[in-house]
Amino acid sequence: MNQKTNISQIAVVGTGVIGAGWIARCLAHGIQVIATDPAPDAEANLRKSLQQAWPSLEKTGISPGTSPEDLIFETDMAKAVEKADLIQENVPEVLELKHQVLGAISQACRKDAIIASSTSGITPSVLQQGCHCPERLLVAHPFNPVYLLPLVELVAGEKTEPAVLTRAESFYKEIGMKPLIVRREVEGHVADRLMEALWREALHIVNEDIATTEEIDAAIIYGAGLRWAQMGPFLTFHMAGGEAGMRHMLKQFGPALKLPWTKLEAPELTEDLKEKVINGCETHAGNKSVTALAAKRDEFLVEVLQLAEKYWPEPQSIMKK
Amino acid sequence: MNQKTNISQIAVVGTGVIGAGWIARCLAHGIQVIATDPAPDAEANLRKSLQQAWPSLEKTGISPGTSPEDLIFETDMAKAVEKADLIQENVPEVLELKHQVLGAISQACRKDAIIASSTSGITPSVLQQGCHCPERLLVAHPFNPVYLLPLVELVAGEKTEPAVLTRAESFYKEIGMKPLIVRREVEGHVADRLMEALWREALHIVNEDIATTEEIDAAIIYGAGLRWAQMGPFLTFHMAGGEAGMRHMLKQFGPALKLPWTKLEAPELTEDLKEKVINGCETHAGNKSVTALAAKRDEFLVEVLQLAEKYWPEPQSIMKK
Structure with missing residues (x-):
């Protein structure tokens, strides 16, 4: 019991x-x-x-x-x-x-x-x-x-x-x-909406012969995939902004949302949305500086890299030396 | 030299x-x-x-x-x-x-x-x-x-x-x-197009108050993020199809591409696209059955879980017990 x-x-x-x-x-x-x-x-x-x-x-x-x-x-x-x-x-x-x-x-x-x-x-x-x-x-x-x-x-x-x-x-x-x-009911909840967005873009990339399914998998596992077991996309981008964090990042990369990088149109980056994102990241980071977060990320990556190498694709794979 | x-x-x-x-x-x-x-x-x-x-x-x-x-x-x-x-x-x-x-x-x-x-x-x-x-x-x-x-x-x-x-x-x-x-030039190349698709959907979710930035990060790290350091989205979905792999998966979940799950419209699932995806996954899987792939995935996950727990968010986080 x-x-x-x-x-x-x-x-x-x-x-x-x-x-x-x-x-x-x-x-x-x-x-x-x-x-x-x-x-x-x-x-x-x-x-x-x-x-x-x-x-x-x-x-x-x-x-x-x-x-x-x-x-x-x-x-x-x-x-x-x-x-x-x-x-x-x-x-x-x-x-x-x-x-x-x-x-x-x-x-x-x-x-x-x-x-x-x-x-x-x-x-x-x-x-x-x-x-x-x-x-x-x-x-x-x-x-x-x-x-x-x-x-x-x-x-x-x-x-x-x-x-x-x-x-x-x-x-x-x-x-x-x-x-x-989950705060509000929505089809696909949260995690599957995120995965489905990536999956749909991946299907477009395959459909347009930009990359094969195996190449797309490689583009995830050797890059973002290694980070995402410890830090999600928001905190990752918070760190891409240097010590000023998400506030600087949105200033520098916000305009890229207008570019036709994916098939998915981005929402308008209103002041309200900016504040939600910036405050969200700053609250999440707590009193930790980007440098302190980076040090922890690196410790994790060193260990996860050593681990992942044991399990990465077999020698027949395109990416193996 | x-x-x-x-x-x-x-x-x-x-x-x-x-x-x-x-x-x-x-x-x-x-x-x-x-x-x-x-x-x-x-x-x-x-x-x-x-x-x-x-x-x-x-x-x-x-x-x-x-x-x-x-x-x-x-x-x-x-x-x-x-x-x-x-x-x-x-x-x-x-x-x-x-x-x-x-x-x-x-x-x-x-x-x-x-x-x-x-x-x-x-x-x-x-x-x-x-x-x-x-x-x-x-x-x-x-x-x-x-x-x-x-x-x-x-x-x-x-x-x-x-x-x-x-x-x-x-x-x-x-x-x-x-x-x-990368086989063809395209703005954002491959990996950033995938990440940007996820990021754009994440901004929509924040904008609509379905989840906060921290909740979205949690939705990645405790789920897909743990898998993606070893296996990308295609091989992951290949395994979701059971022993028949991607072929079965597209049959079962292909129709969901028509649902309004994300802001991104999916490409038409033509016979040509289906074959590219199915053959890509089957080639990638080589002669390994889904059961064999699952055993390797589980070995990896056991180790990465033990590792990730050391580095996951601090006690102030929403997700900590």
Whole structure:
């Protein structure tokens, strides 16, 4: 039994890549899991996935006495969810299917259970239209592999009770995650909108024969990718501005937003937007100077470089010496 | 004297953040460097930057007997470049200034010297219009911090001699970099177009109060950022497709390109584009199954997670427990 949230048993509905990832993470943190999926080979595939994930989980640290064998698989969805404190839904991104499954879950589950959808794109208020307990439904969108990556985006819908969001936030922290509460509902939430923008530009670049998919991957991993495990795009650009940080950076590179560098038009750089960006970065940097941030970044990069070199593409790759 | 390229002395014109980064990297690899910059405090700032960069360079491994003291600073640009085998230009991104400086460099330099511009946005053919030896000019665009990040984009202009590109590629490999030869000239080259797309979407998200700058940074570092130091967006999506890879992924998520997930419109997913993307990923993956790739990714993630946790944002941050 979990101390803070009283969430000790969850049900996982849909056991593809994302569902299996949730199950591995939860089992390794000592949460009881009942899984359900209508596919005939679902249980066998799931048990195989758990075996594959477990050695990595063991290296990151798991709760004593836990095992992938602790999983209970139940083909009847209503039975699978009936006692759960939280139900994590991971069915395909088809709205009718989501509504149908969430409707069935909300009829079969306990009256105090939280229903969390892993949807990467649909907003919670839209999901709530198909749910009998919209006040207990929210989006909890994870990233693949779910058992290793800590980010989970939590999005409340119009009808989500604030206490449900708070309790969910505590639960995801307890299973080792970094919940990001998204302030406003928007299709694709935050992280996938950012990735989708990069992905769309990448498709344009391939389409116009400027670079191949492998070259684009190389353009990410040997440059920005190395930095982005420690520092996001805003703090990175804050440092590109020298000691004056983002304030100088926007002055120097702001005009480039008008250039046709990407297929995506930039927003107007109004005073209001400038202040949001500058104040955001300065608050984030706290009392640290750009020099101090750079020293920390460099320490990280030295270590991550040594690590990444072990795992970078094979000798057949275009980029290998 | 370098064995393969005969490049033993370079001149660095413009010693801001990027110029200083080139100098640190080259000195640490035993290349003689003469630096020049018209700002009155340029030499003092540069020597300070080199001192800051050196400990990180020492940890990544430097040529024996090298030191930041090896730098020669010369205020007269014509003198600084006259004996150099390669001149790296890093003046501000203003076309008139670039043309003026490249014109002066090309008059003062040796008749076999390579002139490389660090421009992040301007195409080499446009730069060549202001240069007296366009056949020896190319773009060599690095990433900050230049002394640690290995990516350098090499872009030939209409008049660049193929042998110049080849020699430059060898040189940048010799100073520990991963040159990416960009197939076609385009504003922003490849990596900055990708980053700019993400950055523009991020500005839209801030502008619409969906997330703060710090939340957007968190949405990158705790999710995709952890993966992107080892695997770019294409191979990542290849794995999201399960064993059928990108072929299945485009079938399942291709329709999402039509959704208004970002401000950027996606290209039409034609058969031709699909084949480029699918074949690109399958070639890149070589004979490795998605399961085998996932195992390698997980090994990397376990290690990078342990490393990143040491460097992630301070306790005042929104995301810290």
